[in-house]
Amino acid sequence: MDITFLGTGSAYPSPNRCASSLIFRNDGECWMFDCGEGTQIQLQRSIIRAGRITKVFITHLHGDHLYGLPGFLNTISFGTIEERDPIELYGPTGLRRYVRTSMDVSRSQLNYPLIINELQITDDMLPEDWTDWQSNYESTEPQHPSEQPGRTITKDENGIWNIFESETFIVQAAPLKHRVPTFGYVVREKDQPGSLNAKHLKDLGVPAGPLYGKLKKGESITTPDGTVVRPEDAVGPPKRGRKIAFLWDTHDASLAAPLLQDVDVMVHEATMENEMKEKCVLNGHSTPEMAGEFARSVCAKKLIITHFSQRYKTSSDNEEDEPTTTKLLLQAKEAFQSDNVVAAADLLTVSIPTLSLR
Amino acid sequence: MDITFLGTGSAYPSPNRCASSLIFRNDGECWMFDCGEGTQIQLQRSIIRAGRITKVFITHLHGDHLYGLPGFLNTISFGTIEERDPIELYGPTGLRRYVRTSMDVSRSQLNYPLIINELQITDDMLPEDWTDWQSNYESTEPQHPSEQPGRTITKDENGIWNIFESETFIVQAAPLKHRVPTFGYVVREKDQPGSLNAKHLKDLGVPAGPLYGKLKKGESITTPDGTVVRPEDAVGPPKRGRKIAFLWDTHDASLAAPLLQDVDVMVHEATMENEMKEKCVLNGHSTPEMAGEFARSVCAKKLIITHFSQRYKTSSDNEEDEPTTTKLLLQAKEAFQSDNVVAAADLLTVSIPTLSLR
Numbered sequence: 001m002d003i004t005f006l007g008t009g010s011a012y013p014s015p016n017r018c019a020s021s022l023i024f025r026n027d028g029e030c031w032m033f034d035c036g037e038g039t040q041i042q043l044q045r046s047i048i049r050a051g052r053i054t055k056v057f058i059t060h061l062h063g064d065h066l067y068g069l070p071g072f073l074n075t076i077s078f079g080t081i082e083e084r085d086p087i088e089l090y091g092p093t094g095l096r097r098y099v100r101t102s103m104d105v106s107r108s109q110l111n112y113p114l115i116i117n118e119l120q121i122t123d124d125m126l127p128e129d130w131t132d133w134q135s136n137y138e139s140t141e142p143q144h145p146s147e148q149p150g151r152t153i154t155k156d157e158n159g160i161w162n163i164f165e166s167e168t169f170i171v172q173a174a175p176l177k178h179r180v181p182t183f184g185y186v187v188r189e190k191d192q193p194g195s196l197n198a199k200h201l202k203d204l205g206v207p208a209g210p211l212y213g214k215l216k217k218g219e220s221i222t223t224p225d226g227t228v229v230r231p232e233d234a235v236g237p238p239k240r241g242r243k244i245a246f247l248w249d250t251h252d253a254s255l256a257a258p259l260l261q262d263v264d265v266m267v268h269e270a271t272m273e274n275e276m277k278e279k280c281v282l283n284g285h286s287t288p289e290m291a292g293e294f295a296r297s298v299c300a301k302k303l304i305i306t307h308f309s310q311r312y313k314t315s316s317d318n319e320e321d322e323p324t325t326t327k328l329l330l331q332a333k334e335a336f337q338s339d340n341v342v343a344a345a346d347l348l349t350v351s352i353p354t355l356s357l358r
Numbered sequence: 359m360d361i362t363f364l365g366t367g368s369a370y371p372s373p374n375r376c377a378s379s380l381i382f383r384n385d386g387e388c389w390m391f392d393c394g395e396g397t398q399i400q401l402q403r404s405i406i407r408a409g410r411i412t413k414v415f416i417t418h419l420h421g422d423h424l425y426g427l428p429g430f431l432n433t434i435s436f437g438t439i440e441e442r443d444p445i446e447l448y449g450p451t452g453l454r455r456y457v458r459t460s461m462d463v464s465r466s467q468l469n470y471p472l473i474i475n476e477l478q479i480t481d482d483m484l485p486e487d488w489t490d491w492q493s494n495y496e497s498t499e500p501q502h503p504s505e506q507p508g509r510t511i512t513k514d515e516n517g518i519w520n521i522f523e524s525e526t527f528i529v530q531a532a533p534l535k536h537r538v539p540t541f542g543y544v545v546r547e548k549d550q551p552g553s554l555n556a557k558h559l560k561d562l563g564v565p566a567g568p569l570y571g572k573l574k575k576g577e578s579i580t581t582p583d584g585t586v587v588r589p590e591d592a593v594g595p596p597k598r599g600r601k602i603a604f605l606w607d608t609h610d611a612s613l614a615a616p617l618l619q620d621v622d623v624m625v626h627e628a629t630m631e632n633e634m635k636e637k638c639v640l641n642g643h644s645t646p647e648m649a650g651e652f653a654r655s656v657c658a659k660k661l662i663i664t665h666f667s668q669r670y671k672t673s674s675d676n677e678e679d680e681p682t683t684t685k686l687l688l689q690a691k692e693a694f695q696s697d698n699v700v701a702a703a704d705l706l707t708v709s710i711p712t713l714s715l716r
Contacts, residue, residue: 012433040370040371061464062464063464066463067395067464071377071421071422098459102421102425102459105495
């Protein structure tokens, strides 16, 4: 399981930092979170095989998180005629309208089924100036010819958007405060049974096959010679499911806190240094101190900050006196009261190790 | 007067070649032609000041010529609060719908008036499979809050779209054959009066001021001491207006030929080498031979080929045995029967020298 950052800049893409996007991988799964302009170029520079991506989650519809999506959806269709697995999109109300219009004006032909799921925004997510625009965010466009019907996911009684549950993962979202309706996504891996100790089982005379499965499910078995083997004798400790949160643009993520207790890895934006907090919050963003304090408040184990103002260079391309992300990193560590903080950089991959329950 | 290529790749942007875009500059004027994804990143790498751009012309609505536009329109609004000059867009029917939807879902705030002019497509520009999509390309979206009404430009009796005439330029468009409705743009500079020979006028005793203006307009004047000065005595030869054509995706540009006679610089796509003509034309594109023969047929003086398949590397980043644009350049020269051909490359600037009529 790992995270590869494709773009870590705020507001717009630059030659130093692309606009927001990252890839979450686990075994065969490959999911994208946000897709700013230039994401497909970064994918070509990265270790990720773009054709493996099956899901794209969009936090909000600002251009630096969204405008790379139509190009990405087009490009993965090039070069192969054969049909491939569906791609599922998830994002706030308005995503269907944007994707359908972009694909329709360009007459984009796709070699895969496209499923657009919308997280229905609620009135309390709208900023005060919302009605000035009189935007109607519901799509009235016809479906794309390659589109299959998507779901509209609504808020449950606990204020959570339950996106889906698979054999391995539960994915949920909660609203973050920002200048436009914004979601934070939480991916929760289910606890997994431990590994079988095959050598020990062989020594005990257990033949490979259905008996192995019973042990893994937690049942005792009896070997052909009458020995009773209990699961704790042959199965390693269960693996605790990991929890990863993807929180981009926000000046206040507290509504998502109930989903975030003891999160193993929290990706959280930190756009500008602490000294610029007033301007930062006015723009709907967080400082490293805000990110660190929030991560600490939910007992996060590791914090990764990203979405840096383009003023901050990485140390490697830094000329004298230019501000760098090292400053933001130190400020986040101080507030988090831990050194377990990483400043993201374009094309950086961060591993998320397996956790034992015992 | 010069042209700076921002992106010279076809189909999608790559780390080697961005998607289609170029900048045409003349004195203070700065116009963009096409705006594929990543154009704003290339602008930051180039000698162009993005804030100087006042007009954007879109040839057709395929994503690799269009998907960088919303990000560009957003980014030039960042960082300054003061109002700036309007930006005028020109492109086929559907451009309003795309731009309005993209800006609306992102709630993009602009610090300049935006004017979207559409070139109305005609039934004979539609490909055979057009009705399969039942697209309705007219915009029904509300105007952006910063939008000022644009014009809808229709075909004249000669099959030409007359876009505008300024003091310096006449800009026109004609349809090109491609998989979707596509326009080629022709920028025609008006003939300009020659430069005044200030030293000679001083020797003749002509005081600087209104008399200079009369001479420049072609009128004779009388100096304070009674000498008659004719314009041909003091004004250099008039400058012939230059004609530049921007022709992207097409497998047949012949409908634009009446606009292109004796064009000084023709930018024409050449996506794949001559040996791949069948595939190239099937995709609606041209080979270097097609570009060279067409340029020769209208007596073009200089040909610049661009829009290269991503398979072609520039010679500078070429590893052994990889195909390069040098092959395409040689093929274009052979068909054009002239060496006055340039293979475009990202960030290449090509000067267009002043021409004398005498």
